[in-house]
Amino acid sequence: MNPADIAQSVLLAASSDVSLFALFLQAGWIVKAVMLGLVVCSVWVWAIAVDKIILYSRTKKAMDRFEQAFWSGQSLEELYRSLSSRPTHSMAALFVAAMREWKRSFEGQTRSFAGLQMRIEKVMDVTIAREIERLERRLLVLATVGSAGPFVGLFGTVWGIMTAFQSIAASKNTSLAVVAPGIAEALFATAIGLIAAIPATIFYNKFTSEVNKQAQRLEGFADEFAAILSRQIDERA
Amino acid sequence: MKAGVAISLAGHAALLIWSVWSFAVKPLEAKSVESVPVDVISEKDFSQITAGQKNAKPAETPPKPLVEKVAEKNKVEDPAPKPTEKKEVVAAQEAPTPPPQPKQDAKPDPKPEKKEPDQIAEALKKEKAKPQPVEKKQPIPVPPKFDPMKIAALLNKQEPKRVAAAGDQVNHNVSLGLSSGTASTLSQSELDALRARLAQLWNPPAGAKNPEQLVVLVRIQLTRDGKLAAPPVVLTSGTNPLFVAARDSAIRAIFRGQPYDMLRQETYETWKDVEVTFDPRQMFGG
Numbered sequence: 001m002n003p004a005d006i007a008q009s010v011l012l013a014a015s016s017d018v019s020l021f022a023l024f025l026q027a028g029w030i031v032k033a034v035m036l037g038l039v040v041c042s043v044w045v046w047a048i049a050v051d052k053i054i055l056y057s058r059t060k061k062a063m064d065r066f067e068q069a070f071w072s073g074q075s076l077e078e079l080y081r082s083l084s085s086r087p088t089h090s091m092a093a094l095f096v097a098a099m100r101e102w103k104r105s106f107e108g109q110t111r112s113f114a115g116l117q118m119r120i121e122k123v124m125d126v127t128i129a130r131e132i133e134r135l136e137r138r139l140l141v142l143a144t145v146g147s148a149g150p151f152v153g154l155f156g157t158v159w160g161i162m163t164a165f166q167s168i169a170a171s172k173n174t175s176l177a178v179v180a181p182g183i184a185e186a187l188f189a190t191a192i193g194l195i196a197a198i199p200a201t202i203f204y205n206k207f208t209s210e211v212n213k214q215a216q217r218l219e220g221f222a223d224e225f226a227a228i229l230s231r232q233i234d235e236r237a
Numbered sequence: 238m239k240a241g242v243a244i245s246l247a248g249h250a251a252l253l254i255w256s257v258w259s260f261a262v263k264p265l266e267a268k269s270v271e272s273v274p275v276d277v278i279s280e281k282d283f284s285q286i287t288a289g290q291k292n293a294k295p296a297e298t299p300p301k302p303l304v305e306k307v308a309e310k311n312k313v314e315d316p317a318p319k320p321t322e323k324k325e326v327v328a329a330q331e332a333p334t335p336p337p338q339p340k341q342d343a344k345p346d347p348k349p350e351k352k353e354p355d356q357i358a359e360a361l362k363k364e365k366a367k368p369q370p371v372e373k374k375q376p377i378p379v380p381p382k383f384d385p386m387k388i389a390a391l392l393n394k395q396e397p398k399r400v401a402a403a404g405d406q407v408n409h410n411v412s413l414g415l416s417s418g419t420a421s422t423l424s425q426s427e428l429d430a431l432r433a434r435l436a437q438l439w440n441p442p443a444g445a446k447n448p449e450q451l452v453v454l455v456r457i458q459l460t461r462d463g464k465l466a467a468p469p470v471v472l473t474s475g476t477n478p479l480f481v482a483a484r485d486s487a488i489r490a491i492f493r494g495q496p497y498d499m500l501r502q503e504t505y506e507t508w509k510d511v512e513v514t515f516d517p518r519q520m521f522g523g
């Protein structure tokens with residue numbers, strides 16, 4: 001090849017834009033779709049993460065406050081009256097559900113003690129399940145993005161490099177200035193995939209452990225409260 | 238959830254703006270490498286390489302006379318015969334021979350020596366009166382002398398050809414890149430051919446303990462047809478008992494190698510008297 005041609009091609013390539021937006025705009029539509037999808041995933045992952053962080057800290061604070069109130073020696077009737085007026089979550093919801101069941105059994109004409117214990121436990125189990133479901137919601141999105149993000153990005157890269165090589169073969173010019181933009185653009189897809197996947201994986205692990213901790217706390221409270229109610233039932237019977 | 242989405246979107250937008258601003262592409266700075274000029278030269282050029290002098294003036298006259306110019310004259314005078322004897326070109330070569338360098342240095346020296354038996358004062362006087370020839374800085378090429386005896390040689394009987402062929406002699410003017418003319422030296426290929434033949438024939442004692450003691454330097458005098466003009470003279474001697482064997486083998490090799498037909502006739506002056514080193518360590522050097 002003529003040295004002058006090489007120099008010219010290098011000059012042309014140097015003048016072409018290699019900024020992030022240019023990389024995105026130069027890409028083929030499949031790679032573009034992959035990149036956009038991964039960006040949306042990243043946005044969604046961070047939205048969920050922010051949401052969950054707020055939720056868990058609130059839940060934890062609410063549990064602490066409720067436990068303090070519960071063990072402060074306050075009458076359970078009063079506590080129930082103050083809590084049942086508005087919708088509650090987590091431990092308070094557990095308490096309200098159990099108390100409602102208890103009250104129903106006592107306020108009716110026929111006192112039905114047989115099976116009351118079992119009913120209360122059932123109600124509390126259901127409430128715990130509902131609460132955990134609320135805490136765990138959307139965590140699967142994080143897991144999916146964390147595991148599939150790199151693969152999606154890799155797919156974009158492979159596809160981009162494939163088309164880049166095809167166009168290199170078509171242009172019959174192998175100078176680095178011709179090869180580089182296509183490959184850089186393709187690698188950009190993997191970069192976005194990793195950017196989306198790494199926080200997703202970290203947040204997923206952190207949040208699952210948090211959910212487990214809170215679920216255990218709820219179970220513990222449920223058992224304790226069931227024991228108290230059971231003692232009450234036995235005393236009244 | 239709305240708060241989460243808003244915060245996430247804001248964070249991503251900020252990251253994107255920052256990355257666009259900070260990932261501005263900086264072109265790699267490639268250091269420009271100094272280019273090395275490469276010339277392809279022939280074997281002959283290589284063997285005639287001379288050390289150049291950077292401060293020498295560029296040669297004013299073309300170093301070699303062109304044959305064709307002389308030939309043009311001939312066309313008018315003698316068009317009929319077409320002898321192709323190259324020897325007749327001598328006249329053309331003769332033209333630019335400069336006065337030999339040593340003459341200048343030699344001239345002023347011997348004269349005062351001769352006059353030493355006379356009174357020193359007289360000699361000094363004479364020397365002062367004499368114009369100093371040493372003042373001449375550069376050898377000026379003397380214009381060709383017209384020699385009536387050689388007039389025949391001026392006639393070039395060759396067919397005019399467009400060949401920029403030159404004689405075997407190169408002019409000795411100091412020029413850019415040519416400190417001393419060394420044309421018609423034994424070219425490397427000829428010398429190598431001579432060495433190769435001798436190396437084939439020489440059988441140095443194998444496995445000798447001190448091979449450096451077996452180096453044999455032999456002076457060879459050759460005739461024009463590549464045969465020995467005189468018996469080879471061994472210039473080294475050794476105490477090693479194997480040295481005698483090595484020396485005898487070297488002399489046998491020299492005798493058996495005759496005739497050395499790889500040497501060109503034109504360069505006879507340079508190879509009529511050669512010294513060859515038989516070194517068992519590198520077979521041959523020097």
